[in-house]
Amino acid sequence: MFLAGLALYAQQPESSSAVHSYINQNQPMILHEFEQLLAIPNIASDTPNIEKNAALLLQMLEKRGLKAELLRVENAPPAILAQGTADPALHTVTFYAHYDGQPVQKADWKQDPWQPTIVPGATIADQRIYARSASDDKAAIVGLISALDALKSTNKRPSVNIKFLFEGEEEAGSPHLEQILSRYHEKLQSDLFVICDGPIYQNGQPDLMFGSRGVVTVQITAFGPNRPLHSGHYGNWAPNPIVELADLLTKLRNTEGEILIPHFYDPVRPLSALEKDALQKLPDLDGQLKNDFAIGRTEGRGKLPEEIMKPGLNLDRIEGGGSGPNPANAIPSSATAYIDFRLVPNQTPAIVKQQLKAYLQQLGYFVVDRPPTVTERLQQAKILQVRWGAGYPPQRTALDAPVSQAFIRAARTVAGDSLVLMPTLGGSTPSFLFEQQFNQPVIGLPIANFDNNQHAANENIKLENLWRGIELYSGIYAHLGEFWR
Amino acid sequence: MFLAGLALYAQQPESSSAVHSYINQNQPMILHEFEQLLAIPNIASDTPNIEKNAALLLQMLEKRGLKAELLRVENAPPAILAQGTADPALHTVTFYAHYDGQPVQKADWKQDPWQPTIVPGATIADQRIYARSASDDKAAIVGLISALDALKSTNKRPSVNIKFLFEGEEEAGSPHLEQILSRYHEKLQSDLFVICDGPIYQNGQPDLMFGSRGVVTVQITAFGPNRPLHSGHYGNWAPNPIVELADLLTKLRNTEGEILIPHFYDPVRPLSALEKDALQKLPDLDGQLKNDFAIGRTEGRGKLPEEIMKPGLNLDRIEGGGSGPNPANAIPSSATAYIDFRLVPNQTPAIVKQQLKAYLQQLGYFVVDRPPTVTERLQQAKILQVRWGAGYPPQRTALDAPVSQAFIRAARTVAGDSLVLMPTLGGSTPSFLFEQQFNQPVIGLPIANFDNNQHAANENIKLENLWRGIELYSGIYAHLGEFWR
Numbered sequence: 001m002f003l004a005g006l007a008l009y010a011q012q013p014e015s016s017s018a019v020h021s022y023i024n025q026n027q028p029m030i031l032h033e034f035e036q037l038l039a040i041p042n043i044a045s046d047t048p049n050i051e052k053n054a055a056l057l058l059q060m061l062e063k064r065g066l067k068a069e070l071l072r073v074e075n076a077p078p079a080i081l082a083q084g085t086a087d088p089a090l091h092t093v094t095f096y097a098h099y100d101g102q103p104v105q106k107a108d109w110k111q112d113p114w115q116p117t118i119v120p121g122a123t124i125a126d127q128r129i130y131a132r133s134a135s136d137d138k139a140a141i142v143g144l145i146s147a148l149d150a151l152k153s154t155n156k157r158p159s160v161n162i163k164f165l166f167e168g169e170e171e172a173g174s175p176h177l178e179q180i181l182s183r184y185h186e187k188l189q190s191d192l193f194v195i196c197d198g199p200i201y202q203n204g205q206p207d208l209m210f211g212s213r214g215v216v217t218v219q220i221t222a223f224g225p226n227r228p229l230h231s232g233h234y235g236n237w238a239p240n241p242i243v244e245l246a247d248l249l250t251k252l253r254n255t256e257g258e259i260l261i262p263h264f265y266d267p268v269r270p271l272s273a274l275e276k277d278a279l280q281k282l283p284d285l286d287g288q289l290k291n292d293f294a295i296g297r298t299e300g301r302g303k304l305p306e307e308i309m310k311p312g313l314n315l316d317r318i319e320g321g322g323s324g325p326n327p328a329n330a331i332p333s334s335a336t337a338y339i340d341f342r343l344v345p346n347q348t349p350a351i352v353k354q355q356l357k358a359y360l361q362q363l364g365y366f367v368v369d370r371p372p373t374v375t376e377r378l379q380q381a382k383i384l385q386v387r388w389g390a391g392y393p394p395q396r397t398a399l400d401a402p403v404s405q406a407f408i409r410a411a412r413t414v415a416g417d418s419l420v421l422m423p424t425l426g427g428s429t430p431s432f433l434f435e436q437q438f439n440q441p442v443i444g445l446p447i448a449n450f451d452n453n454q455h456a457a458n459e460n461i462k463l464e465n466l467w468r469g470i471e472l473y474s475g476i477y478a479h480l481g482e483f484w485r
Numbered sequence: 486m487f488l489a490g491l492a493l494y495a496q497q498p499e500s501s502s503a504v505h506s507y508i509n510q511n512q513p514m515i516l517h518e519f520e521q522l523l524a525i526p527n528i529a530s531d532t533p534n535i536e537k538n539a540a541l542l543l544q545m546l547e548k549r550g551l552k553a554e555l556l557r558v559e560n561a562p563p564a565i566l567a568q569g570t571a572d573p574a575l576h577t578v579t580f581y582a583h584y585d586g587q588p589v590q591k592a593d594w595k596q597d598p599w600q601p602t603i604v605p606g607a608t609i610a611d612q613r614i615y616a617r618s619a620s621d622d623k624a625a626i627v628g629l630i631s632a633l634d635a636l637k638s639t640n641k642r643p644s645v646n647i648k649f650l651f652e653g654e655e656e657a658g659s660p661h662l663e664q665i666l667s668r669y670h671e672k673l674q675s676d677l678f679v680i681c682d683g684p685i686y687q688n689g690q691p692d693l694m695f696g697s698r699g700v701v702t703v704q705i706t707a708f709g710p711n712r713p714l715h716s717g718h719y720g721n722w723a724p725n726p727i728v729e730l731a732d733l734l735t736k737l738r739n740t741e742g743e744i745l746i747p748h749f750y751d752p753v754r755p756l757s758a759l760e761k762d763a764l765q766k767l768p769d770l771d772g773q774l775k776n777d778f779a780i781g782r783t784e785g786r787g788k789l790p791e792e793i794m795k796p797g798l799n800l801d802r803i804e805g806g807g808s809g810p811n812p813a814n815a816i817p818s819s820a821t822a823y824i825d826f827r828l829v830p831n832q833t834p835a836i837v838k839q840q841l842k843a844y845l846q847q848l849g850y851f852v853v854d855r856p857p858t859v860t861e862r863l864q865q866a867k868i869l870q871v872r873w874g875a876g877y878p879p880q881r882t883a884l885d886a887p888v889s890q891a892f893i894r895a896a897r898t899v900a901g902d903s904l905v906l907m908p909t910l911g912g913s914t915p916s917f918l919f920e921q922q923f924n925q926p927v928i929g930l931p932i933a934n935f936d937n938n939q940h941a942a943n944e945n946i947k948l949e950n951l952w953r954g955i956e957l958y959s960g961i962y963a964h965l966g967e968f969w970r
Binding site for chain 2: 213215217224225227228229230231232233234235236237238239240242243244245246247249250253254255257290291293294295296297298300302304307308310312314315316317318319320321322323327328329330331332335337338342349361372377378379380382383425426427428447
């Protein structure tokens, strides 16, 4: 399909004008391949279709002369590994993306989620393609492969050995990724892992992510009487678990986001000068976001990017006294808070668990990890049940590491001064798995527009973001090795 | 039906031995009448059956030579008023009870709730009759009427003019009681109102209640972003409404039941010497109740009866962040606490509302009584939505009032030193309505066993409690006027 006017899509830095021309001329072919991939349903649990996705990806990769193979572990969608002939003089970089997508609620979509549809926007730059995984994460896959073609058209060779790793169950929580990385450790060896997933900064400029926060969840339950008691007959006397829990929460964290658990911040690695500098230089979007979310104040003193550099203690849910239209006037038997901790280097889930336990005991609580027995309830004045959920550690690659500096310089050959440097993603990703398995750095390189409806109905990517993404990938291929010594 | 052994039911004070003999000899007849009444379904909204209850009650009352009539207001079950020929030289006392019952979940019952069933206990004193309203409140009705017969059998006349008022929708919240009292004000004029409802003290001894606490409910909602936000990307920055709410709760009330709202206790009428003395003399059941409820501590420093003499701020429910198996790791849009205040003289719902509002404003909150607008959310740092529910004031009759002292002496002719004097019920009843409409004292005179499964499945009354109740009522009829000058 020919899309008039797409050639106008961007002001290009000079260094990539040849790549830019290639993209301009080949948009129909790239879109055709993208649409073919988007047309195959890709829920991780839909094995026949997942295998069709994998087969098409193998074919796309082999067409480029790459050696491609399926990495299989039991009861999991295959991951796809592809690579060219390696030059031992060059660094090796694995670019990771995933080809599976979030489940869909078809009724919420304006179209079939697997019938990719191009919708014109108010401006050419706002033209979008709608489909499940359009942005998360098939655009990255098509972009990474097309960037190889674009670079080849300029007769320039990549400056690093390139591997692609495409996972098939990221949206199901990557339950087998650790096993895949471990079983195929040799084949996946690299000097750097690049995570091509997620949206770019809210100002629309390309960005690099140098890590993500860890996470660990916990449920804390306070107890009252063994059955709800009439609040008139027993209030003021039978301990109220909601009051107990509220009191505890204010001792864990204040309304400015500061965590009050002793020594909690001790393991936190201070920001480096470069990280501080990067934060300073980030475009200030606080006003725009406060407006968007209708909030009249923010917690903490810093702007959003500064605040998410810190560890966090988030209250995700609280419940006690049942639900439904009419609460009984009764003292409930228990009340529960659902918390997630966000962790930064060098915190770990194990350290946080130990710190919280010690603090709760210091506050005089008797702590159990299952419902208290009657004897315990009778003998202990203050009991908490503490149930830890899943968790994993943070990962952050130093901004002043040679590989980071080289990566930034390579990206700037395309993005120029607009490049946004994020020392960490606020959210949590399993990027630590790569760091842990290979003891090598990890950098995040997203291309999708911020407003892509990721995980929701009417997922989309701006075509502009795909074209700029291909250029960015080409720039990294071409120049990373030059700057990385 | 003949129940062997029931004659052994209690050690009787001498004063009522004639009444005691009457009851012993007439148990089968009393039970027969009780069972007939219990056999008619009595949910306030079940009009045909409610009318059958009323018709049977009219018949029972007229059989005793009383003038009985139905007091009707629109769309409400009839109340029944009955009285004999009044002696203008005597005080007039209205004994109130209700003939409707709580709705039933038949599946939870061991039998049909309207097929009264006598079940033998481990001892004769534990023999019970099971049926809806067996204790709450048809036992009181049958007891009040049978006490007339018992007194008559001794050839003694009541020492006061007796009226009976039997309400038909107490368990639906008495929505028309105020209207009934107002419309039939003249007919209902009395010097004292006696509320024959509720269970007796947990030690099983008869008790008198000299008031009940008032109540007013309120929902308080704190706000975060206008939609749930990813806690990794926005935590520490977007205000967390659960944290805000927990912080507020600790400023309203501490874990010892003390209310921190300025001037909250100012209107509280100090306990009189007699009230303090009555509290001192109450049997100490704290240990037994802590065991029963499996609690290792109590709030406050006082024993249960002392604590419920104070006003209370009870957390009945808290919610925020949804429900279901897996909480999202997200900052919720709002969090809500459901509170009930219990009030004592001379507090009123109006005073509490004003105090809370002033305090919230002093704490820096912008307070609204409906969801805040977008403009308000953007302009105000801290917003609370405060929604008041229904409420009514407390009622308490002074222990040292002549009527109270006379009532105690009259009750002691039957109960002797075992009589328990409760300066107030912890719960809330509309006893203030009688005080307010007639400007006359109100005293509570319960007879049901504490463990009667009131409002629940398998409601029951110990037969022992019915027999002792009849004696107690007879004693009041016979002696109240003698002591009340």
